[in-house]
Amino acid sequence: MSFSTQSVSDDTLVVHVGETLDFRNADTFKETVHPPIDAGKHQFILDFSDTDVLDSSGLGAIFSLYRRVAAHDGTVVFANTSEPVRVVVELTRTYKVFPQYDSVEAAQAELT
Amino acid sequence: MDERLILVVEDDATLRELLSYRLETHCTVVTAVDGVDALEKIEARRPDLIVSDVMMPRMDGFTLLDELQKQKDTRAIPFIFLTARTDEDARLTGMRLGVDDFITKPFDMKQLVSRTKRLLERVEVFSNRLDTQLGHDFSQRLxxxxxxxxxxxxxxxxxxxxxxxxxxxxxxxxxxxxxxxxxxxxxxxxxxxxxxxxxxxxxxxxxxxxxxxxxxxxxxxxxxxxxxxxxxxxxxxxxxxxxxxxxxxxxxxxxxxxxxxxxxxxxxxxxxxxxxxxxxxxxxxxxxxxxxxxxxxxxxxxxxxxxxxxxxxxxxxxxxxxxxxxxxxxxxxxxxxxxxxxxxxxxxxxxxxxxxxxxxxxxxxxxxxxxxxxxxxxxxxxxxxxx
CATH class of the missing domain: 3.60.40.10 (PPM-type phosphatase domain)
Structure with a gap:
């Protein structure tokens, strides 16, 4: 299970999370998002429009992304937050860290 | 799921192809032409099982096994020798070096496939059991x-x-x-x-x-x-x-x-x-x-x-x-x-x-x-x- 990404500006990358982000593909997620950080991407928009499953390992992979971009004053924002994702974010109180947007475009507008 | 990787070491090109072809049905296979080549392949990616001929140019199977036994991270890789039926000396030397199994040439392909499978399964069961035991020990302390x-x-x-x-x-x-x-x-x-x-x-x-x-x-x-x-x-x-x-x-x-x-x-x-x-x-x-x-x-x-x-x-x-x-x-x-x-x-x-x-x-x-x-x-x- 790989992740499609889309560079929308010099420092912004959109990651389409897909249907599942859990213990099975959390490492693949990390391998996908970590190299672009070194290449100068420090704003990440995670698109959850298709996401049905987000477990604690998946959330851990997102946290790990956040820790890395925070070191460069970057941000991680969520777009199209689906219900299962909203529940996890609510439980861990992480909406305090990850701003939520209704669409990738809305997130993009806010980041530029 | 990650596929099991088998390394086939054989200097005879026809036999090498044949082995590779038959084992590929249940594993990923890489091949090497002799012991020196095998060590390079192992360095690049550690296999889960090695099937090796004994007599080969540059470095023979015994030397290869001996080299692997010297290193901590390659010592435990299961190793099968392909030997001639009549070669008792080779069997004894192999056993002394710590080989896991022998297949005698000319060999039955079905037998080879079933033995490699069994050996891989045994390794997996053992490693799972070890994980479970360690996990259990930690759990108790938590x-x-x-x-x-x-x-x-x-x-x-x-x-x-x-x-x-x-x-x-x-x-x-x-x-x-x-x-x-x-x-x-x-x-x-x-x-x-x-x-x-x-x-x-x-x-x-x-x-x-x-x-x-x-x-x-x-x-x-x-x-x-x-x-x-x-x-x-x-x-x-x-x-x-x-x-x-x-x-x-x-x-x-x-x-x-x-x-x-x-x-x-x-x-x-x-x-x-x-x-x-x-x-x-x-x-x-x-x-x-x-x-x-x-x-x-x-x-x-x-x-x-x-x-x-x-x-x-x-x-x-x-x-x-x-x-x-x-x-x-x-x-x-x-x-x-x-x-x-x-x-x-x-x-x-x-x-x-x-x-x-x-x-x-x-x-x-x-x-x-x-x-x-x-x-x-x-x-x-x-x-x-x-x-």
């Missing part, structure tokens, strides 16, 4: 075996580590003034790594607590300490944990707690189950996080119930997960049970189409009774490695 017996209180714990393993932990400590400090946590991740981190973590919390025993431990301050540790410690990079820390005062019937992204506990009585909603950010994410503590009073015939996300995330028959509403409902039903933590645990599993939990599960159930002569505790946890 949970207390006894609970405090206190007048007016019943305390129940149900703990079940899962096969894949999570990082659930529970610890309690009696303070000098008769109060109790209780830590309930979940270190994120699955498998042995999570267990290992949970264990190092619990050691830190215990040590921190001991260092502060002369003072009054404040759950909110302790939370800030653990957060700082996670953010500054190099080894713990990428470790995140939810924690519920509480000071329980059985004389005043109060619980003072701080919640860092942990599953929200419940207050349950005969009529209702309420969520205790005050909570802060999960630990290890940012140094800007702040933590607050809150005090609640326990009325007679009321229970304080904490649990971990293994329970919350368990799938239900309708394809959803149990969630907070599900837990509230089941906890309410379990309130009158003789062993309520067990009743809740079993009811949540009954509501699921799965026959086991996907993750560690932990339930901490503290009931204040109306009768001061009550002092009862019960822990349900697996005690046997085979359980």
């Amino acid at each position: 949970m207390p075996t006894t609970l405090p017996k206190v007048s007016s209180y019943e305390l129940f714990v149900r703990y079940e580590p899962s096969q894949q393993g999570g990082g659930d932990l529970l610890d309690w400590h009696q303070l000098d003034d008769g109060r109790y400090f209780v830590a309930i946590g979940d270190v994120m991740g699955k498998g042995l790594q999570a267990k290992f981190y949970a264990y190092s973590f619990l050691s830190y919390v215990r040590a921190s607590l001991r260092a502060r025993l002369t003072d009054t431990p404040r759950p909110a301050d302790m939370m800030a300490h653990i957060n700082t540790l996670l953010l500054s410690d190099q080894v713990l990079t990428d470790t995140f944990a939810s924690f519920l820390l509480l000071v329980w005062n059985p004389d005043a019937h109060t619980i003072t707690f701080a919640n860092a992204g942990h599953c929200r506990p419940l207050l349950v009585d005969a009529d209702a189950a309420h969520l205790v909603t005050d909570s802060d950010l999960i630990l290890g994410l940012t140094d800007e996080a702040t933590f607050e503590q809150h005090t609640l009073e326990l009325e007679p015939n009321t229970a304080f119930v904490a649990y971990t996300d293994g329970l919350l995330e368990q799938p239900t028959a309708d394809g959803d997960t149990l969630g907070e509403d599900g837990i509230r409902r089941l906890a309410q039903n379990a309130f009158s049970a003789h062993l309520p933590a067990d009743a809740l645990w079993e009811a949540a599993l009954d509501a699921s189409p799965a026959s086991t939990y996907n993750d560690d599960t932990l339930i901490f159930w503290l009931t204040r009774t109306a009768d001061p002569s009550t002092a009862f505790t019960h822990v349900s946890a697996p005690t046997d490695a085979e359980a």
Whole structure:
């Protein structure tokens, strides 16, 4: 299970999370998002429009992304937050860290 | 799923192709033309099994096996020799060097395939068993075996580590003034790594607590300490944990707690189950996080119930997960049970189409009774490695 990404500006990358982000593909997620950080991407928009499953390992992979971009004053924002994702974010109180947007475009507008 | 990798070492090109072709049906195969080539291939990617000819140019099979035996990380790779039927000397030399099996030439392909399969399976079973044993050892150290017996209180714990393993932990400590400090946590991740981190973590919390025993431990301050540790410690990079820390005062019937992204506990009585909603950010994410503590009073015939996300995330028959509403409902039903933590645990599993939990599960159930002569505790946890 790989992740499609889309560079929308010099420092912004959109990651389409897909249907599942859990213990099975959390490492693949990390391998996908970590190299672009070194290449100068420090704003990440995670698109959850298709996401049905987000477990604690998946959330851990997102946290790990956040820790890395925070070191460069970057941000991680969520777009199209689906219900299962909203529940996890609510439980861990992480909406305090990850701003939520209704669409990738809305997130993009806010980041530029 | 990652495929098993077999390395075929054979100087005869036809035989090499044939072996590769037949073994590819159940494995990934790489080939090498002699021992020197094999060592390079092993260096590039460690195979799970080696099938090697004996007589080859540059470096023969014996020398190859001998080289592998010298290195710690290649010593354990299962090794099969292809030998001529008549070559007793080769067999003896191979055995002395520690070969795992022989296949005699001309060989039966079916036999070769079934033997490689069997050897790979054996390695896998052994390594799984080792993981399970280690996971079990850690799990045992992450949970207390006894609970405090206190007048007016019943305390129940149900703990079940899962096969894949999570990082659930529970610890309690009696303070000098008769109060109790209780830590309930979940270190994120699955498998042995999570267990290992949970264990190092619990050691830190215990040590921190001991260092502060002369003072009054404040759950909110302790939370800030653990957060700082996670953010500054190099080894713990990428470790995140939810924690519920509480000071329980059985004389005043109060619980003072701080919640860092942990599953929200419940207050349950005969009529209702309420969520205790005050909570802060999960630990290890940012140094800007702040933590607050809150005090609640326990009325007679009321229970304080904490649990971990293994329970919350368990799938239900309708394809959803149990969630907070599900837990509230089941906890309410379990309130009158003789062993309520067990009743809740079993009811949540009954509501699921799965026959086991996907993750560690932990339930901490503290009931204040109306009768001061009550002092009862019960822990349900697996005690046997085979359980």
